[in-house]
Amino acid sequence: MRPVSFTLNGKPTRLTVDEKRMLLWVLRDDLGLTGTKFGCGAGLCGSCTVLVNNQAIRSCVTAVGDVEGKQVLTIEGLARDGRLHPLQEAFVKHAAFQCGYCTPGMIMGAYAFLLKNPKATRAAVIKEMDSHLCRCGSHVRIVAAIEAAAPAMKGGAR
Amino acid sequence: MILDDDNLGDECNELVVDGPTTFPVDRREFVKLTASGLLLLFTVKPAEALQEGARPQGGARQGYPTDFNAYLHIGADGHVTCLVGKVELGQGPMTSLGQLLAEELDVPMASVDVVLGDTDLCPWDGGTYGSLSVRVFGPVLRQAGAEARAILLQMASERLQVPVDRLAVKAGVVSDTADARKTVTYGQLTEGKRIERHLDTKPALKPVKAFTIVGTAVRRRDAIDKVTGKAKYAGDIVPPGGALHARILRPPALGATMTQVDTSAAEKLPGVKVVRDADLVAVLHEHRDEADAALALVKAQWTRNDPAVDDKTIFDYLVKTSDAGRTVAQGGNLAEGEKLASEVIEHTYEDSYVAHAPMEPHAAVAAVENGKVTVWAGTQTPFPLKNQIMQALRLPAEKVRVITPYVGGGFGGKSASRQGVEASRLAMLTGKPVRVQWSREEEFLYDTFRPAAVMKIRAGLDASKAIAFWDYKVYCAGERGAAHFYNIPHHRTVTAGGSWSGGGGSQHPLGVGPWRAPGASTNAFGRETHIDILAAKAATDPVAFRLRNLTDPRMIRVLNAAAKKFGWTPKASPSGRGVGVACGIDAGTYDCVMVEVAVNKATGKVQVKRVVCAQEMGVVVNPEGAMQQIEGCLTMGLGYALSEEVHFKGGEVLDRNFDSYQLPLFSWVPRIEAVILDAPDIPAQGGGEPPIVPLGAAIGNAIFDATGARLYRMAMTPERVKAALARG
Numbered sequence: 001m002r003p004v005s006f007t008l009n010g011k012p013t014r015l016t017v018d019e020k021r022m023l024l025w026v027l028r029d030d031l032g033l034t035g036t037k038f039g040c041g042a043g044l045c046g047s048c049t050v051l052v053n054n055q056a057i058r059s060c061v062t063a064v065g066d067v068e069g070k071q072v073l074t075i076e077g078l079a080r081d082g083r084l085h086p087l088q089e090a091f092v093k094h095a096a097f098q099c100g101y102c103t104p105g106m107i108m109g110a111y112a113f114l115l116k117n118p119k120a121t122r123a124a125v126i127k128e129m130d131s132h133l134c135r136c137g138s139h140v141r142i143v144a145a146i147e148a149a150a151p152a153m154k155g156g157a158r
Numbered sequence: 159m160i161l162d163d164d165n166l167g168d169e170c171n172e173l174v175v176d177g178p179t180t181f182p183v184d185r186r187e188f189v190k191l192t193a194s195g196l197l198l199l200f201t202v203k204p205a206e207a208l209q210e211g212a213r214p215q216g217g218a219r220q221g222y223p224t225d226f227n228a229y230l231h232i233g234a235d236g237h238v239t240c241l242v243g244k245v246e247l248g249q250g251p252m253t254s255l256g257q258l259l260a261e262e263l264d265v266p267m268a269s270v271d272v273v274l275g276d277t278d279l280c281p282w283d284g285g286t287y288g289s290l291s292v293r294v295f296g297p298v299l300r301q302a303g304a305e306a307r308a309i310l311l312q313m314a315s316e317r318l319q320v321p322v323d324r325l326a327v328k329a330g331v332v333s334d335t336a337d338a339r340k341t342v343t344y345g346q347l348t349e350g351k352r353i354e355r356h357l358d359t360k361p362a363l364k365p366v367k368a369f370t371i372v373g374t375a376v377r378r379r380d381a382i383d384k385v386t387g388k389a390k391y392a393g394d395i396v397p398p399g400g401a402l403h404a405r406i407l408r409p410p411a412l413g414a415t416m417t418q419v420d421t422s423a424a425e426k427l428p429g430v431k432v433v434r435d436a437d438l439v440a441v442l443h444e445h446r447d448e449a450d451a452a453l454a455l456v457k458a459q460w461t462r463n464d465p466a467v468d469d470k471t472i473f474d475y476l477v478k479t480s481d482a483g484r485t486v487a488q489g490g491n492l493a494e495g496e497k498l499a500s501e502v503i504e505h506t507y508e509d510s511y512v513a514h515a516p517m518e519p520h521a522a523v524a525a526v527e528n529g530k531v532t533v534w535a536g537t538q539t540p541f542p543l544k545n546q547i548m549q550a551l552r553l554p555a556e557k558v559r560v561i562t563p564y565v566g567g568g569f570g571g572k573s574a575s576r577q578g579v580e581a582s583r584l585a586m587l588t589g590k591p592v593r594v595q596w597s598r599e600e601e602f603l604y605d606t607f608r609p610a611a612v613m614k615i616r617a618g619l620d621a622s623k624a625i626a627f628w629d630y631k632v633y634c635a636g637e638r639g640a641a642h643f644y645n646i647p648h649h650r651t652v653t654a655g656g657s658w659s660g661g662g663g664s665q666h667p668l669g670v671g672p673w674r675a676p677g678a679s680t681n682a683f684g685r686e687t688h689i690d691i692l693a694a695k696a697a698t699d700p701v702a703f704r705l706r707n708l709t710d711p712r713m714i715r716v717l718n719a720a721a722k723k724f725g726w727t728p729k730a731s732p733s734g735r736g737v738g739v740a741c742g743i744d745a746g747t748y749d750c751v752m753v754e755v756a757v758n759k760a761t762g763k764v765q766v767k768r769v770v771c772a773q774e775m776g777v778v779v780n781p782e783g784a785m786q787q788i789e790g791c792l793t794m795g796l797g798y799a800l801s802e803e804v805h806f807k808g809g810e811v812l813d814r815n816f817d818s819y820q821l822p823l824f825s826w827v828p829r830i831e832a833v834i835l836d837a838p839d840i841p842a843q844g845g846g847e848p849p850i851v852p853l854g855a856a857i858g859n860a861i862f863d864a865t866g867a868r869l870y871r872m873a874m875t876p877e878r879v880k881a882a883l884a885r886g
Contacts, residue, residue, distance in 0.1 A: 018448075025447040031405070034394035035387020037566075038446075039517050040598040044816040047517055075387035088385040095377070095782065098790055099248030100384030100390060101517040101566030129824040133816060135517050135567045136248045137793030138786075139827040 006067045008016035008033075009077025020064025023057075024048045026064045027074060035075040035104045035126075041132070046132035049105035050074045056112035075104035078111065087111055090145035098136035106132050110146045114153045122147060175522040182245070221282070222295070226302035227352050228281040229533070230259060232310075236330045236345030238263060238270045242299065243283025243541055244291045245275035246380060247568040248392030248790075249846040250783040253379045257779055258296050261371045262364055264614060265344065272379065273539045275562025285539035287573055287672055289745035289844025292779050296842055300363050306353060308361040313347045353369035366777055366838045375782035388863075390563045392536035393595040401523050401591035402431065403446040404584050405453040407439040412809035413463040433587050437846070440584055442592065450597075456808055465667045470814060472610045472667075474507045479665050480633045483654030487641035495627025495648025499502040499618025503691055507615070507684040508871040509635065510803035511668055512608040513819060518566020520577040520604075521595040524585035528682040531582050532559045537575040538568045547582045558582075565732060570672035574606050601813040606671025609658055613634035613684030623696040625689075625707050632681060634665065639678030639851060642685055643743055645709040646692025667809055675847035678744045679798060679854055683872055686855035688739035690731065690862065698730035700859065701737050712748045712774055713741060715835060720750035720772035723833050731863040732878075738769075738860025742851035746842025747775040751852040753828070755860040759883055762876030764800055764861060766828040772848050773832065776840035786850045788832040795853035796822040804874045850868065 005014045008031070017026060027033045036059055038065075039047030043058035050059045051073040078085045083091070087107050097103040103154070106129070113120065113128045125146050127156070134142065221339040223229075231239045240259045246252045256272045263270075269388045273279060275286075285296065307327065314332035315322045318340045326335050332347075336339035366372075383389035395401075416439075424441050430452045432444040441456065443449035457818065467475045496502065522535040531553065537543050539558040565572060581594040596604070612633040620626040620742075628649040632640050636657030642649065656665045658676035693703035700741045701721050708714050717739075720726070726737070736755045769792050778784050801820040805812040813819040832849075858869045867882035 021445065022447050028394075029445045030610055032396065033387075034390070034396075037391075037518070038393065038595065039519070040816055042598070042817065045517060045598075058366060058823065064239050079386055084385065086383075091385045092377075092381040095381065095786060097248070097381075097384050098250070099517065099567040100380060100564060103384050104387045107385065126824045132824070133517065133821050135515055135569070135794065135821065137790035137822075139793050139824050140789055140823075140830055141234055141786075 004068050006069060006143060007071045009073060015064070017064055019068075019153060020063050022060055023050070023062045023064045023072070024059035027055070027059060033074050033076050035108060037101055039105075044133070045102070045105075046109055047102050047105040049108045049132070051112050054112060054115055056109045073108070075108060078107065085111070087114070087146070087149040090149035091142075094141045094145040094148065096141035096145040097138050102132065102134045106134065106142055110142075110149070114146070114150050118150060118153055120150065150153055165837070166659050172388060177800040177833055195389060210565060222298045222815040223281045228307055229302040232306075232344050232348040232350070234345050234348070234350035236265070236269060236343050238265055238330075239274045240270050240299070241280045242272060242274050242295070243277075243280045244286045244295060245538060245540065245562040245565055247286060247538065247558065247565045247572070249291070249787060250378060251286065252291055253376055254780045254783055255296070255299060257371050257376055258292070258300050259303045261369055262300045263307050263330070264346075265330040267376055275537075275558045275560070276636060277540050277544045277558070277622025283540050285542060285573055286568070287538055287570060289747070289846045289848065292842050293746060293844050296779070297363070299455045301360060304361045304471070305357055305776045308357055309353055310344055310347055310801070312355070314342050316809070317342050317347065320609065333500075340515050373777070373781065376780055378403060378783070383564070388446055389692050391518055391521065391566050392523060392534050392563055393518070393561060393593060395523045395534040397523060397525040397532075397591040399591060400444065401525070401593040402444060402588070403449040403580070404440045404442045404592050404594050405449045406580060406594070407453065407456055407458060408603060409460055410810065411462055412603070412811070413465075414460040414809065416458055417461055417464065418459040420457040423457070424452040427452050427455070431588065433584060435583070435587055438583065442584070446595065447456065454835075462809070464810065467667050467869075468807045469510065469803070469805045476610060476634050476665065477612055480655030483631060483652040485650060485652050486637050487651040488649060489646075490627075490648030492627055492629055492648050492650055497621045498626040498648075500621055501695065502616060502618045503688070503695060504614075504616045505688060505691065505870060507613040507687060508682060509608075509611045509680040510871070511610045511670070511806070512571045512673060512798045512802050513602060513605050513804055513813070514567075514607075514673060515601070515819065515821060516567030516569060516571055519596040519598055519601040520572065520575065521593070522575070522578040522581040523593045524578075524581035525591035526585050526589065528776075530557045530559065531585060532561065533578050533582050534561045534563055535581075536565045536572060537562055537576055537577040537578060538565070538570070538572040539575060542746055543575045543578045546579050550579045551582055551586055555661060569674045570676060571605055573672055574669075576604065579796050598816070602804075602811050602814045602819070605671060606669045608673030608676070608680070608798070609634045609656070609660065609666060609670040611677075611680045613681070615684055615688045617688060619692055619693060619696055623703075625696060625704075630685070632684065636645035637678040638676055638678040639681040639742060639744055641740075643710055643713055644689070644704075644707045646707070655856065668804065668806060668811065674794070675744045675851050678847070678851045679744060679795070682742045682851045683854045683858065686742070686852060687858050687868075687870070690738070690855075690859040691741075691868070694731050694862070697730045699730055701726055704739070704741065713743070713750075716748045716750040716772040716774050717741060719833055719835055720770055722754050723772060723831060724752040724770040726752060731859070732866040733863055736860050736864030738856045738858070738863055740852035740855035740859060742848065744848040744851045747773060747843040747848035748846065749773050749848050749852055751849070751856040753853070753856045753860045755857060756863055757861055757864045757879065759865065760846050762856065762883070764874065764876075764879060766796060766826065768829045769831070769853070771830070771832045772835065773849060774835040774840075775845055775848070776837050776843040778834055779842055781834060784834055784845045785832060787845045788834075790828050791850035792830050792853055793822060793827055793849065795850040796826050798872060799857045799874060800826070801873050801875060803875070
C-alpha cells in the first residue's frame with residue numbers, strides 16, 4: 001500500500017492503495033466511477049478503455065501505480081459544463097449503440113484516436129477500432145459517428 | 159445538443175413505411191430505472207396499487223394481468239409511467255413499447271416513461287426473448303392503453319357534461335369538439351390515482367391508418383445514459399453500505415466434482431471472507447481484483463466426468479445419441495416424389511457450438527433487508543429468476559424482488575441467470591450485499607451455447623427442374639425454421655434429438671440454450687444451401703430457381719425486393735461473381751438476404767463486401783429501431799458464419815476469452831443496405847432476430863458462386879474454405 005496521486009477527469013486525486021491493483025477496479029470500486037466497464041479482464045475487448053496522458057489504455061490490465069503523476073480521463077470526464085462532447089453527440093445522433101456496454105470504451109478509444117488523427121480516413125478509423133469489440137453489431141453506426149465527430153475535434157479536444 | 163431529423167442512420171438505407179419519419183425531442187433525460195427513483199413519480203400509495211394490478215389472474219398459472227392499471231399510471235401532472243416486465247437488452251423495447259402506449263393513449267412520446275423488469279412494480283412477464291416484445295406483448299399493452307383511454311373519456315364526459323362521442327383527445331388533453339373552451343387533462347382526471355373503473359367490453363385498438371407515433375423513427379430513450387457512462391448495468395449497482403465482490407470457485411470442466419478444497423491461504427489475505435456452503439466455495443472482498451487474488455490461492459481437487467467427445471467428433475456423437483425424431487411437417491408422399499425425381503441430391507450439413515458472448519458478462523448484486531432479498535440482475539428473465547431465487551432460498555414471493563437495470567446484451571444467453579441465484583445465496587449466507595460479476599472465463603464456461611447440430615437432406619428435381627421431393631432431418635437444432643416454405647409436392651421435415659434448448663439436457667457435453675433466433679440460422683444454413691445446390695444442378699439462377707419453387711406471396715415479395723435493391727442479374731452459380739442469396743421466416747417476419755463476397759483463394763479468407771436485406775415484418779413500430787436490428791443481426795451473423803465456434807474436449811471449454819474466440823471486427827463489416835417493406839395490413843411481427851437467420855447460408859452460397867467450392871459446415875473458417883477449394 002502506498003499513496004498514488006494522479007489527475008482524474010481534471011481533479012487532483014490521491015489514494016492509498018496497493019499500486020499493483022488494476023486501474024479499472026480502483027476506478028469502479030474505490031472511486032465509484034462505473035462508466036468504465038469490465039468485459040474480458042485481458043485487454044482484449046476494449047470496454048475498459050480510458051485515457052492516460054491522452055493515450056488510450058486498457059484499464060483492466062493497467063496497474064494503478066503506472067498512472068502516478070499522470071492525467072486520467074474516463075467517460076465521466078468527457079462531457080463538460082453540462083454539454084456532451086461532439087463524439088457523444090455523434091453517438092446519440094447516429095444511434096451508434098444498442099446495449100451500450102461497449103460504448104464508453106468505444107467513445108474513449110475513438111477520442112484518443114481523433115486527438116492524434118483529426119483527419120483520419122474512414123479506413124484508418126476502421127483499422128483503429130478493430131481493437132474494440134461490439135456484440136450488438138453497431139459497427140456501421142459507430143464508424144459513421146466517429147467520422148461525423150472528427151471535424152468538431154480538429155485541432156484540439158473540444 | 160441539437161436533435162434534428164436529417165440523419166436516419168446510414169444514408170444507403172431505405173425506409174419504406176407509412177407516416178412521417180421525425181425525431182420527437184425528448185424534453186429531458188429518461189428517468190432512472192433502478193429502484194430508488196420511480197416511487198417519487200407517484201402521488202398515492204403506488205406500491206400497493208401496482209401490486210394489486212400486477213397480480214396475475216387465475217391462481218398459480220402466470221399470465222399477463224387483465225387490469226390495465228398494471229401497465230400504466232397517469233400522474234397528476236399528466237405524466238405517464240408505462241410498466242412492463244420486459245427488459246432493455248439493446249433491442250429498444252424501452253422506446254418501441256413506449257410508442258405503442260403513447261399511441262393508444264393519445265399522449266406525446268415525451269410524456270411517457272417506461273419502467274422495465276422490476277418484479278415489484280411491473281406486471282408479470284415470461285422474459286425478453288423470441289422477438290416477442292412488440293409482437294406478442296405489444297397488443298396486450300395496447301389493449302391496456304385503449305381501455306384506459308376509453309375510461310378517461312367516460313370520466314371526461316361526466317366532468318365536462320359532454321357526450322363521449324363529442325370528445326376528442328390530443329396530447330393527453332380531452333376537449334369538446336363543439337366548444338373548444340371545454341377541456342380537461344388526463345392528469346386532472348386521474349389526480350395521480352389508480353383508475354378504479356373497468357370496461358366489460360374491451361374497446362377496439364386504434365387502426366394502423368390513425369397512427370401518428372407508431373411507425374415514426376423515434377430517437378432511443380437510452381441514448382444520453384449510454385454515451386455518458388451514466389447507464390447502470392447490474393454490476394454497477396452499489397446498494398447502501400456497498401457490496402462485497404464474490405468470486406466463486408469453478409470446476410476445470412463441466413460435470414467435474416470437487417473432492418478436496420483448501421481455502422486457508424486465501425483466508426489469510428486481509429479483508430477476505432471465505433464462504434463454504436455445500437458445493438459453493440466463494441471468496442469475498444470489497445475490491446474485485448483482491449477477490450480475484452484470493453480465489454487464485456484456493457486449492458481444489460476435482461474428479462472429472464468428461465464425456466468422450468470433442469469438437470471434431472461431436473456430429474457423429476449427436477446423431478448416435480439422438481432419438482428417431484418427430485415429423486413436424488409433411489405433405490404428399492416421399493416415395494412418389496422420389497419416383498418423379500430425375501436425380502437425387504443428398505448432403506449432410508453441420509453447425510458448431512456458438513457462444514452468446516455479450517460484452518457484459520453475467521452480473522448480479524443482491525442485498526437482504528428485513529428478510530427480503532433484492533437482486534439487481536443482468537437478466538432476460540426477471541420473473542423466472544425471481545421464482546428460482548424463491549426456490550433456492552425457500553422464500554415466499556413477497557420476500558424476493560428482482561430489478562433489471564440496463565442489460566449489456568443478451569441474445570438468449572441471459573435467459574439463464576444463475577448468477578442471480580448465486581448472489582442471493584451469498585447475500586443470505588453473509589448477511590451483506592454481494593456482487594457476483596462473472597469473469598469472461600466463467601461466461602464461456604457457463605454459457606448456454608447455440609447447439610452443435612446436424613442436418614441430413616435428400617431432395618430431387620423433376621424433369622422440369624422443379625423440386626420433386628424434400629426429405630429433411632435435423633438433429634439437435636429443433637423445430638424453429640426447420641420446415642421449408644417452398645412449393646414442394648412431396649416433403650417431410652423431421653426433428654431428432656434435443657431442440658435448441660437441449661431438450662432432456664443429457665445429449666450435449668456443454669450447456670445449450672436459446673441463441674438469437676434459436677435453431678433457425680442452423681436450419682436455414684442446411685435448407686438454403688441445399689436449395690442452392692439444386693439450383694446449380696438445374697443450371698438455373700438461384701433467385702429464379704427460388705421464385706419458380708415459391709408460391710408464398712410474402713416470400714416472393716421480399717425476394718423480389720432484395721433482388722431489386724441488390725441489382726441482382728440472373729446467372730447460374732458458380733458465376734465467379736461471388737454473389738449469394740438465402741431466405742428465411744422467423745418470428746412471423748420474412749427476410750431475404752443477398753451478399754457479395756471476395757474469397758482469397760490462398761488464405762481461404764472470406765471478406766463480405768456487401769449485404770442487402772429485404773424484410774417484411776408487418777406494421778413497423780419504430781423504423782429506426784427495426785433498421786438497427788437488421789444491421790445488428792447482419793453484423794453479428796458474420797461471426798457464426800465465418801469464425802465463431804466453441805472448441806472443447808469432453809466437458810472442458812477450450813475457448814475462454816476473445817484471444818481464441820473470434821467475434822466479428824469492424825474491418826469485417828460490409829456495406830449494409832436494408833429495405834423494410836410496407837405491410838400495414840399485417841400485425842407487427844418480430845424484429846430482433848429474423849434478419850440473422852439467412853446470413854450464414856447466403857455467405858456460403860456466395861462462396862460457391864465465387865469459387866465453385868461448397869461449404870457444408872459452419873463456421874466457414876479460412877481453413878475450411880481452403881479445404882473446400884482443395885476438394886474442388
